[in-house]
Amino acid sequence: MAQQGKFQAIKGVRDILPPESALWNRVEQAARDVFATYGFAEIRLPAFEATQVFERSLGLNTDVVSKEMYTFEDHDLQFLEWLRAEVVARARTAASEKDKGALIARLNTFLIQTREQIKNGMMPQTAPNAIALTRLECDLNFFAAVSDRTPREEIESMAQNVRDTVEDIQFGVSVTLRPEATASVARAYIEHGMHTLPGDVKLYYMGPMFRRERPQKGRYRQFYQIGAEVLGQSDNPGIDAEVIEMLLAFLDLSGLTERKVYVNSIGCRECRPKYVELLRGELQKVKDQLGADSQRRIDTNPLRVLDSKLPEEQPLIETLPRIAEHLCEDCRKHYAALKEQLKLRGIVYEENWRLVRGLDYYMRTTFEITAPGLGSQNAVCGGGRYDGLVELLGGPPTKGIGFALGTDRLILALQEAGKGEAKPQLDVYVAWLGAAAYPMAVRVARTLRGAGFAVELPHEEMKFKKSLGLADRLGARYAVILGDDEVAASTCTVKRLADAHQEKIAEAALVEHLRRHSSELL
RNA sequence: GUGGGCGUAGCUCAGUCGGUAGAGCAUCGGAUUGUGGAUCCGAGGGUCGUGGGUUCAAAUCCCAUCGCCCACCCCA
Numbered sequence: 001m002a003q004q005g006k007f008q009a010i011k012g013v014r015d016i017l018p019p020e021s022a023l024w025n026r027v028e029q030a031a032r033d034v035f036a037t038y039g040f041a042e043i044r045l046p047a048f049e050a051t052q053v054f055e056r057s058l059g060l061n062t063d064v065v066s067k068e069m070y071t072f073e074d075h076d077l078q079f080l081e082w083l084r085a086e087v088v089a090r091a092r093t094a095a096s097e098k099d100k101g102a103l104i105a106r107l108n109t110f111l112i113q114t115r116e117q118i119k120n121g122m123m124p125q126t127a128p129n130a131i132a133l134t135r136l137e138c139d140l141n142f143f144a145a146v147s148d149r150t151p152r153e154e155i156e157s158m159a160q161n162v163r164d165t166v167e168d169i170q171f172g173v174s175v176t177l178r179p180e181a182t183a184s185v186a187r188a189y190i191e192h193g194m195h196t197l198p199g200d201v202k203l204y205y206m207g208p209m210f211r212r213e214r215p216q217k218g219r220y221r222q223f224y225q226i227g228a229e230v231l232g233q234s235d236n237p238g239i240d241a242e243v244i245e246m247l248l249a250f251l252d253l254s255g256l257t258e259r260k261v262y263v264n265s266i267g268c269r270e271c272r273p274k275y276v277e278l279l280r281g282e283l284q285k286v287k288d289q290l291g292a293d294s295q296r297r298i299d300t301n302p303l304r305v306l307d308s309k310l311p312e313e314q315p316l317i318e319t320l321p322r323i324a325e326h327l328c329e330d331c332r333k334h335y336a337a338l339k340e341q342l343k344l345r346g347i348v349y350e351e352n353w354r355l356v357r358g359l360d361y362y363m364r365t366t367f368e369i370t371a372p373g374l375g376s377q378n379a380v381c382g383g384g385r386y387d388g389l390v391e392l393l394g395g396p397p398t399k400g401i402g403f404a405l406g407t408d409r410l411i412l413a414l415q416e417a418g419k420g421e422a423k424p425q426l427d428v429y430v431a432w433l434g435a436a437a438y439p440m441a442v443r444v445a446r447t448l449r450g451a452g453f454a455v456e457l458p459h460e461e462m463k464f465k466k467s468l469g470l471a472d473r474l475g476a477r478y479a480v481i482l483g484d485d486e487v488a489a490s491t492c493t494v495k496r497l498a499d500a501h502q503e504k505i506a507e508a509a510l511v512e513h514l515r516r517h518s519s520e521l522l
Numbered sequence: 523g524u525g526g527g528c529g530u531a532g533c534u535c536a537g538u539c540g541g542u543a544g545a546g547c548a549u550c551g552g553a554u555u556g557u558g559g560a561u562c563c564g565a566g567g568g569u570c571g572u573g574g575g576u577u578c579a580a581a582u583c584c585c586a587u588c589g590c591c592c593a594c595c596c597c598a
Contacts, residue, residue, distance in 0.1 A: 008589085067523085180598080207540045209598085214523085216592060225598065293595070304596085358597055368598090375592075382598055406598035433556070468558040476558095483556055497558065 012213070012221025019424050023411060028206055030253040031226050035204045038246045040228055043203040045184040047210075051174040055184035056393055060362030061300075064179050075172025077117060083110045087166050094143070094159040095152055104143050107162065111136055114169065123171055132165050132301040139165070168295065177210035182361070182392075184403055185229045190395035199233035200239070206407070217375030218409045226410075229385075229402030235387055237334055240365045240401050241341030247369070247381065247403055248347065255419040256371060256410060259380065262352040263342070263367045264323075265335035266303075269388070271328035272363070276302055280322055289316055308355040321354040334364055361386040365401065373416025374409050381405035427453040427515070429471035431464055432482040441482050444492060444510065448480075451511045472497060478514065 009015060016024060021220050032042070051071050077187070082368060090103035114133065117123040146155060160178050178184055188194075194201045206226040215221060228246065230239050244261065251259060266272060280302045287295055290305070290313060297304045327335060342349055348357050349367075354368060357366050366384035374380070384405025390398035414420045428448055432441035445457040456474060458467060464481065473480045481493035481502075492510050495502035496517075505513045 011589085068528080068596080158538055211597080213596075214594095215590095216594095219597080223598075227598095307596090309594095377598075378593085379598060409598065463555065464557045465554065466558095472558040472559085479558080480558070484555080491558090495557075500558080502557085 012215040013403070014220060014222075020411070020420075022262070022424060023414065023420055024407070026409065027254050027410060027414070028226065031204065031206060031250050033398075034227060034246060034250040034253055036201070038242070038249075040202040040204045040246075041203050043185060043188060045178070045181055045205055045207070047183055047208065048175050048189065051176040051186065053183050053187050053393070054176055054179060057186065057359075057361055057389060058180070062359055064359070068213050069179055070177040070212055071174060073170060073172045074514050075123070076172045077122060080110070080117065080171060083113060084166055084169070086110075088163050091159040091162045091166075094162075096156050100143060100146060100155075103159070103162070104140065104286050107136065107140050107166075109142070110166070111140065117171075124173055126170060128168070129170055132169050134138055135165050136162065140439065142156055179211045180209055180359075180404060181205050181207075181225060181227055182229060182389070182394050182400075182404065185402070186231070186390050186393050186395070186400070189231050189390055189398070190393060194231065195396050195398060200230050201228040202228070204232050205412075216377075218377040218406070218412050220408060224407035225404045226407055227402060227404035228399060231390065231398055231400045233399060235334070235364075235385065235399040235401075237338040237341050237365070240385060241345055241347070243383070243401055243403065244342065244367060245345050245347060246351075247383075247405070249338075249377065251369070251410075254414065256380070256413055256417065258417060259369050259371045259413075261347065261348050261349040261367065261369055262355050263338065263365070264352050264355040265331055265338070265364050266326060266356055266362060266366055267323055267327050267331050268363050271326060271331055272323070274448075275321070275323045275326040278326065279305075282320055284314060289313075303356040304358075306356055324351075326351055338365055339387070357382065357384055361389040361392070363387060363470050367403070370404075371409075371413035371417075373413055376411060377406075379406070380409045380413055381470065419498045423475065425454055426456055426476040428455045428478045428480055429467070429474060429476035429480065430455060430457045430480045431462075431467035431471060432458070433461065433464055433467075434487075435486050436484060436487045437482040440487055440507070441480075444480055444482065444507065447511060448514070450513070453514060468495075 018363045020247045051069070054069065055065050060066065078238070083106065086106045086330075087103065090099055090106050093099040094103045111133065114123065118125050123129070139158055142158055143155075185205065189201060204227065207224065208222050209225050210222055212221060213219060228243065230243060244263075245493070251257075267275060280298060283290070283294075283302055283305060285379070287298060290298075291308070291310050293308070294305045294308050294313060305313075306320070308314075308317060324335070335413045339349075352368075355366055355368055357449070362384040364385045364387070368379050369381040370378045372378070381403055383401070385399075385401040387399045388397075389400055390396065411420070428445075430441045430445050430448075432438055441457060445455045448455045456471075457474065458470065462470070464483070468479055468481075476497060479497060481495060486492055486504075489504075490507050491504045492507055493502055494505050494513065
């Protein structure tokens with residue numbers, strides 16, 4: 001229903017309306033409650049970071065970084081942008097005598113202005129910018145020296161140079177809407193010197209993330225995650241197991257009982273590269289039996305071939321070498337201990353040797369939770385160990401493990417499982433009639449709300465017929481009816497809407513009366 | 523970026539061979555001026571996604587375009 005002139009939410013983002021928003025609150029509250037019992041505290045992170053934080057953490061050649069991030073330059077230099085566009089436009093036609101002069105003039109102004117802004121601190125003083133400016137200076141000199149004898153191709157090639165260089169200049173810092181939060185947590189851990197805190201640092205977060213992807217079921221451009229991280233000096237598998245235990249306790253409280261837990265180990269910097277090469281070699285041998293996507297992955301990321309869903313590739317994939325058999329001694333012990341720790345906690349899990357992670361920072365323990373009813377995105381939650389990430393971002397050597405749960409998908413799974421019901425609760429509807437009753441209605445509503453009841457008070461005078469009709473449709477448990485009679489006697493007529501039973505209660509005793517019957521409210 | 527499906531009332535959807543735009547639910551009002559749910563009566567609500575073409579006549583046929591959904595890639 002895209003009608004001209006009507007606004008609608010942009011592609012891939014959406015409104016979460018009542019009553020569904022109540023389910024969201026329930027889920028998020030469950031997370032807070034459970035995480036708190038495991039000693040986790042909330043960290044509230046910015047929604048955007050310097051682009052490099054994500055490039056460094058996730059890896060430059062991951063899909064997320066290379067094509068799915070919302071990235072922009074943060075600056076306030078419209079005049080320079082306009083100048084740049086002018087330079088580019090003039091450079092396009094620089095071969096003619098007239099435009100040559102215009103290009104020189106614009107480029108000259110651009111260079112002066114740019115230097116000025118850098119001096120003022122309005123533009124970043126970076127090495128690439130310095131190089132670009134020097135190059136433009138040379139180009140300027142070239143154009144000033146152009147004569148009739150200068151070959152046309154040379155002029156055009158230089159003009160092309162100018163366009164490319166001028167467009168490469170960074171006016172501001174590159175920032176990115178966060179596509180995930182682990183990188184931000186690591187950044188914050190370093191920035192605030194959290195390695196000096198006693199014990200492991202246990203943090204959780206929740207909120208929106210952003211990826212510029214084609215939307216589909218359970219996948220949005222603004223999506224939500226609930227996540228938790230443990231950072232510290234220890235990589236004891238007990239931590240990994242406890243994180244998984246906590247995650248499952250949270251899912252229990254949320255009501256997601258139909259789910260599967262998969263675990264795997266993907267090795268470390270020592271043994272994983274060796275395995276990847278082994279796998280690549282094996283895949284090369286059977287290349288012609290694979291689909292086009294998998295063939296491409298042999299070069300780009302052999303581990304992802306294991307993820308293939310193509311039915312015809314499955315038998316072949318089953319014959320491939322498994323990382324569990326090629327882990328180094330330390331990783332083997334770590335993985336074995338993890339499984340022991342899970343058993344110790346009575347956690348039912350499945351090993352999935354094909355479970356690999358897409359992001360560069362993962363190592364050793366990886367895990368995933370799946371649930372039915374999510375379309376082709378059956379993963380609700382993924383996580384793993386990322387020792388070394390903090391160091392990669394310039395911090396001290398630090399171990400880390402955590403998970404991120406797709407809230408949109410958890411909500412979807414709960415709804416599919418019939419556990420998405422979230423009725424708005426309305427305890428009392430105050431129906432009043434007559435000018436004298438309104439002040440009493442205001443008073444009663446305020447008193448009841450003060451006592452913790454959810455109360456609806458109409459502000460237009462309505463016949464009781466209409467008032468009670470509304471009370472019914474709003475799902476109120478009780479109606480308090482106030483008219484001239486009640487005002488005269490300082491009593492309230494209290495009607496239980498479920499069975500139409502009603503009685504008169506003194507105004508002063510109303511709260512006590514409703515409290516006594518609060519079990520009926522539930 | 524690639525492929526498929528779908529756009530008619532707030533929602534779910536009919537709409538025949540091209541011939542005045544429909545139903546159910548929802549909303550509002552009335553039957554019922556101190557009492558809700560049921561029933562009955564009534565009302566409002568539409569640029570048939572948008573633009574163009576064919577035609578005496580287009581929701582319907584043709585072209586283009588936009589939007590949404592699902593799937594692939596990839597991922598939570």
